[in-house]
Amino acid sequence: MTAPRPLWFRGVTLVDPRAETVRVGDLLVVDRTIAVVGQVDGAPDGVEVVDAPGVLLAPALVDAGVFRADLAACAVGGIATALLMPDQDPPLDDPALVERAERLGKPHLWVRPLAAATRGLLGRELAELALLAEAGAVAVATGRQAVADAAVWLRVLRYAAGLGLVVVAHAEDPALAAGGVATEGRMATRLGLPAAPACAEALVVARDLRLAREAGAALHFACLSTAEAIELVRMARAAGQDVTAGTSPAYALLDEEALAGFRSFARLSPPLRSAHDRAAVLQGLADGTLSMLTSRHDPRTTEEKRLPFADAAPGAADGALLLSLGVELVRAGHLSWPRLFQCVALGPAARFGLPAGRLEPGAPADLVLVDPDHSFRIAADRLPGLGRNTPFDGRDAWGRALMLVKGGAVVFRAGPV
Amino acid sequence: MEAFPYRHLLGIEGLPPQVIVGLLDLAEAYARHGPPAEAPLRGLTLVNAFFEVSTRTLVSFEIAGKRLGADVVNLVAGQSSLRKGETLLDTALTLDAMRPDVIVIRHEASGAVELIAGKVGCPVVNAGDGRHEHPTQALLDALTIRRRKGRIQGLKVAICGDLLHSRVARSNFLLLTALGAEVRAVAPPTLMPAGIEDYGVIPFTAMDEGIAGADVVMVLRLQRERMEGSFVPSTREYYATFGLTPERLQRAAPDVLVMHPGPMNRGVEIASAVADDIQRSAIAEQVAMGVAVRMACLDLLTRSRRG
Numbered sequence: 001m002t003a004p005r006p007l008w009f010r011g012v013t014l015v016d017p018r019a020e021t022v023r024v025g026d027l028l029v030v031d032r033t034i035a036v037v038g039q040v041d042g043a044p045d046g047v048e049v050v051d052a053p054g055v056l057l058a059p060a061l062v063d064a065g066v067f068r069a070d071l072a073a074c075a076v077g078g079i080a081t082a083l084l085m086p087d088q089d090p091p092l093d094d095p096a097l098v099e100r101a102e103r104l105g106k107p108h109l110w111v112r113p114l115a116a117a118t119r120g121l122l123g124r125e126l127a128e129l130a131l132l133a134e135a136g137a138v139a140v141a142t143g144r145q146a147v148a149d150a151a152v153w154l155r156v157l158r159y160a161a162g163l164g165l166v167v168v169a170h171a172e173d174p175a176l177a178a179g180g181v182a183t184e185g186r187m188a189t190r191l192g193l194p195a196a197p198a199c200a201e202a203l204v205v206a207r208d209l210r211l212a213r214e215a216g217a218a219l220h221f222a223c224l225s226t227a228e229a230i231e232l233v234r235m236a237r238a239a240g241q242d243v244t245a246g247t248s249p250a251y252a253l254l255d256e257e258a259l260a261g262f263r264s265f266a267r268l269s270p271p272l273r274s275a276h277d278r279a280a281v282l283q284g285l286a287d288g289t290l291s292m293l294t295s296r297h298d299p300r301t302t303e304e305k306r307l308p309f310a311d312a313a314p315g316a317a318d319g320a321l322l323l324s325l326g327v328e329l330v331r332a333g334h335l336s337w338p339r340l341f342q343c344v345a346l347g348p349a350a351r352f353g354l355p356a357g358r359l360e361p362g363a364p365a366d367l368v369l370v371d372p373d374h375s376f377r378i379a380a381d382r383l384p385g386l387g388r389n390t391p392f393d394g395r396d397a398w399g400r401a402l403m404l405v406k407g408g409a410v411v412f413r414a415g416p417v
Numbered sequence: 418m419e420a421f422p423y424r425h426l427l428g429i430e431g432l433p434p435q436v437i438v439g440l441l442d443l444a445e446a447y448a449r450h451g452p453p454a455e456a457p458l459r460g461l462t463l464v465n466a467f468f469e470v471s472t473r474t475l476v477s478f479e480i481a482g483k484r485l486g487a488d489v490v491n492l493v494a495g496q497s498s499l500r501k502g503e504t505l506l507d508t509a510l511t512l513d514a515m516r517p518d519v520i521v522i523r524h525e526a527s528g529a530v531e532l533i534a535g536k537v538g539c540p541v542v543n544a545g546d547g548r549h550e551h552p553t554q555a556l557l558d559a560l561t562i563r564r565r566k567g568r569i570q571g572l573k574v575a576i577c578g579d580l581l582h583s584r585v586a587r588s589n590f591l592l593l594t595a596l597g598a599e600v601r602a603v604a605p606p607t608l609m610p611a612g613i614e615d616y617g618v619i620p621f622t623a624m625d626e627g628i629a630g631a632d633v634v635m636v637l638r639l640q641r642e643r644m645e646g647s648f649v650p651s652t653r654e655y656y657a658t659f660g661l662t663p664e665r666l667q668r669a670a671p672d673v674l675v676m677h678p679g680p681m682n683r684g685v686e687i688a689s690a691v692a693d694d695i696q697r698s699a700i701a702e703q704v705a706m707g708v709a710v711r712m713a714c715l716d717l718l719t720r721s722r723r724g
Contacts (some may be wrong), residue, residue, distance in 0.1 A: 145497075184612075185611050185612045186611070186612035186615040187609075187612075188611070188612075189610040189611055189612050189613060189615070190430070190587075190615070191527055191549060192527040192546075192548030192549030192550070192584060192587060193527055193528075193547075193548070193549075194548075195611065197611075261531070262527070262528030262531060262532065265671075271562040281616050303504065306504075306506055306532075307504075307505065307526075307532075308505065308524070308527065308528045308529040308532060308546075309527065309528045310524030310526055310527060310528075310546070310547070311526055317596065
């Protein structure tokens, strides 16, 4: 395959999450890698010049957890790398399935599969973690559910630690969460919905922190949503434990009030929480306790969502909105630009050993050009990709990807507004 | 009230007190004078779509519809496509295509009635959706209380039992607090919903304290599958701690009114001696008021269609 045309971004605002800087400059891409950052003197033959003053150039997004490899949604969301959850059909518990999953995105998206922690994701027997890693899995994950059995779970953590693999955990106690579709409290009671207490999350976080310490395992919580759980992670990190955690925009921007009118688009897993928990999520993102902002992209069909709330499938197809919702967090003053791109690019890349998230010479040219001032109204029925289900339907939003570059090649260009 | 200011009756939530009182006044007129001679719903079709099995509510709506002159069609789970894998919205569209003039719906999922109501072209009455609301039950309870006590404002009303799974309790909390009653929510901690204070009710986890001085004691049914060890240890322990016995009832006001939405578990949540006490029990009157309230609802909701 011939190398793509060189690209010269001229006079853009460079957002470097590693150096934590925002500055106006140039960036030159040659041979699939970043060649020059700052001042470009003399461009190679055949270069495409992108003059975009006032526009941000940043590392392309690394989405640390999607349930479907949805190329169209990722392109619009500025996502060049997506970690694919093992909850596929069948689950990613076989090397051949991991190899196949890795090829799903070519050539537009790097799909990095997460190995099923247990066979069939049933929480009973260890999956072939070494073979799955050799086949391309970048970490081990429990998927949509926690492993209920502490003995099995300790063995997974020990075994993964021996292989040097990060273990990605779902933090919801299976027994407490069983049947619950909302968080216990005022809203769930008003709507008459089966609910689980918010402490179902902290309970698993406390257990997992302790067992990971026992096993010497590197632990990552895929998505935290409660103040109590975030505080447990904050304390563990302060004590030096190898633990990270992510969240998704819904928990930073919405709370349980979004369930009003039985809107099944707001049926998520974990369920939406209180306003107090939402504030703790924002604080966690700002102070680094939460180092990843992930879409948890989970497209659902109309048939799966147009049901009574408790019967509807959980999940939101927010991949295409990840960048815009991140921009909202910056505009609202919760995050700086470099901090946002730490959460959506550098943080996940560093944790899972991926060569992404950097804006420096020699790094792979995975880049996103962002118009931070573009304003629009989110319309679920016009979402690109496989799903129309988003709890953000009707919300005013800002920011969009103008261009997505993966491995030096332009894989997406925004059309005219 | 000339016409109901809303298209549907999906719940008590959001109804202003004067609308509730208007409904009660019309129901009172029906209770007193019976149906009008001119059969106001003549030529209109009422469909009762009951996805969840029910006897008394279905019969009550059927009688109410017939007394007003409507043609009544009952679609009941188990006898129709309501259970044949058709999606809820397809069922709604099918019902709508039959051009009914009013649909009464019961469904086991909270929010299901609202979902269907958004897809049909006629008024919908919620006859109970999951744990969410059962507005006509709350209205008939209020009418019963008002007839016996002459008012609702300022009364101490204890609602006792399985509040967690009860749509009757939720609709009653909303209605009775809206009309100025002092409402107590009495349940063992395992059957007490979280955040219940938000309704403006006072929670009690001991029956004896909850009913002390109460003007009205409303006892809820405890579902059989929740009795044996899952939410309460046993029926006999429940009866010992929460059962409404004559001895326990002495803690309430001397002229206490006892209510139950039915069907009763005698010897579990209520003693037969209390249920059958014609001085204090309003249980039979509740059933009679159910028909009057449902006539009022069907009448009001169809007025704009009748011109």
